[in-house]
Amino acid sequence: MNDAICIVGGGQAGLSIASKLRKLGDQRPITIISSELYPPYQRPPLSKKYLLGDTKKERLFFRPLDWYQGNNVSLKLGATVKSINRENKTVQLETGEIFAYQKLALTTGSNALKLPKKLGGLLPGVYSIKTLNDVDNIKHEFMAGKTMLVIGGGYIGLEAAATANKLGLNVVLVEKENRILNRVAAAATADYFRNLHLSKGVQILESTSLVNLIEKGGRLAGARLSSGETISVDFVVCGIGIRPNDDLAEKAELKVSNGINVNEYCQTSDKDIVAAGDCASFLYKDKLIRLESVQNAIDQGEIAAETIFGNKVSYQPYPWFWSDQFETKLQIAGLNIGFNHTLVRKGRRPGGQSVWYYRDQSLIAVDAMNDGSTYLVVSRLLKMQTNVTPEQADNINFDLKSLLK
Numbered sequence: 036m037n038d039a040i041c042i043v044g045g046g047q048a049g050l051s052i053a054s055k056l057r058k059l060g061d062q063r064p065i066t067i068i069s070s071e072l073y074p075p076y077q078r079p080p081l082s083k084k085y086l087l088g089d090t091k092k093e094r095l096f097f098r099p100l101d102w103y104q105g106n107n108v109s110l111k112l113g114a115t116v117k118s119i120n121r122e123n124k125t126v127q128l129e130t131g132e133i134f135a136y137q138k139l140a141l142t143t144g145s146n147a148l149k150l151p152k153k154l155g156g157l158l159p160g161v162y163s164i165k166t167l168n169d170v171d172n173i174k175h176e177f178m179a180g181k182t183m184l185v186i187g188g189g190y191i192g193l194e195a196a197a198t199a200n201k202l203g204l205n206v207v208l209v210e211k212e213n214r215i216l217n218r219v220a221a222a223a224t225a226d227y228f229r230n231l232h233l234s235k236g237v238q239i240l241e242s243t244s245l246v247n248l249i250e251k252g253g254r255l256a257g258a259r260l261s262s263g264e265t266i267s268v269d270f271v272v273c274g275i276g277i278r279p280n281d282d283l284a285e286k287a288e289l290k291v292s293n294g295i296n297v298n299e300y301c302q303t304s305d306k307d308i309v310a311a312g313d314c315a316s317f318l319y320k321d322k323l324i325r326l327e328s329v330q331n332a333i334d335q336g337e338i339a340a341e342t343i344f345g346n347k348v349s350y351q352p353y354p355w356f357w358s359d360q361f362e363t364k365l366q367i368a369g370l371n372i373g374f375n376h377t378l379v380r381k382g383r384r385p386g387g388q389s390v391w392y393y394r395d396q397s398l399i400a401v402d403a404m405n406d407g408s409t410y411l412v413v414s415r416l417l418k419m420q421t422n423v424t425p426e427q428a429d430n431i432n433f434d435l436k437s438l439l440k
């Protein structure tokens with residue numbers, strides 16, 4: 036009988052499943068199939084220390100190659116699965132090679148949205164930051180004195196802007212919405228990061244979109260903006276969002292809507308197929324959501340492994356996320372979905388502060404900027420489901436730790 040476990044996608048979630056299965060004592064052979072040429076690696080440093088040149092490539096890999104050999108986990112790299120045959124329980128690669136499975140895990144992640152061709156998206160000098168290859172291909176552009184245009188004021192665009200500024204580039208960031216971080220954070224957090232970037236000399240143009248890129252002699256030369264301005268540009272980093280890789284699941288007629296639908300056990304609409312990480316959508320407070328974060332990929336991966344192993348452990352999201360920009364470390368605890376008011380609390384350290392998200396009287400999330408101690412207490416309180424009232428949070432003399440007791 037075939038007892039193989041097949042994991043499609045060799046990112047954070049895929050590795051989390053394989054590691055957890057081995058921790059649980061599952062002895063079945065595991066194969067991780069990944070389109071990328073590298074064994075599973077961390078993505079967060081790609082827009083931070085790796086791009087800056089402060090982290091070596093070897094440091095990005097989660098496990099040494101002998102971990103895979105020693106744990107009977109085969110890596111099939113540079114291999115893309117093009118179809119799933121649920122009846123025969125097989126997956127087929129683009130090369131035609133077929134792998135049989137007893138249990139299948141889809142951890143196909145997400146891909147970066149590309150700038151449309153009509154705006155100049157296919158010109159040389161237009162990049163995304165999603166994979167290790169992307170960053171290796173872009174690094175030669177990060178030379179002092181060059182001008183980089185960032186399209187999109189989300190975390191990845193802002194991190195790339197901070198890194199480029201540190202390396203001595205001129206940076207212009209355009210955001211079509213009326214403020215940066217519009218989709219993911221409150222105005223107070225956006226204000227903090229706008230001020231930080233402006234103070235370092237990054238130009239941030241909000242309510243401004245790209246009309247088109249301008250080519251000269253087959254190369255990128257400039258950008259026309261919705262403000263009517265035309266600027267000279269050496270290269271472009273596009274940070275306009277991601278979309279989940281759910282096409283494979285959709286073709287296999289699994290339930291899909293903005294990601295592969297999973298229940299609290301990370302099971303898809305097929306009981307022998309689980310999904311986890313960026314590609315998986317799940318119900319959270321009656322809303323179908325996806326989380327694009329390391330913590331979610333790890334936690335969902337572990338739950339998916341429990342399910343494959345035959346346990347029933349349900350997923351409780353306790354999300355946290357971080358971003359490093361200049362000397363600021365942002366740490367986010369909780370999920371701000373559905374907040375209706377915020378307040379700002381000063382931190383104990385100079386320059387530290389936190390933004391508290393409330394739904395009525397209930398605390399749902401906190402963004403802590405250079406305020407690790409607040410982050411630590413609040414993330415524990417949120418896990419314990421202990422509320423901090425807006426009055427308590429607003430009172431700098433109120434000892435948050437007293438609520439831990």
Ligand SMILES: Cc1cc2nc3c(=O)[nH]c(=O)nc-3n(C[C@H](O)[C@H](O)[C@H](O)COP(=O)(O)OP(=O)(O)OC[C@H]3O[C@@H](n4cnc5c(N)ncnc54)[C@H](O)[C@@H]3O)c2cc1C
Nearest residue numbers: 044046047048070078079115116143144312313327328329
């Ligand atoms: C630049 C950058 C910075 C980030 N910074 C942070 C941060 O500071 N904090 C944080 O919490 N999160 C951060 N994230 C997000 C975080 O890295 C992701 O949420 C996490 O990596 C998701 O893991 P995953 O395993 O779901 O997907 P991925 O890491 O995207 O892995 C999916 C893998 O599946 C492969 N694949 C897809 N389809 C197929 C197929 N058909 N066949 C074979 N292989 C396939 C892909 O090539 C890819 O290798 C960042 C992401 C990026 C890109």
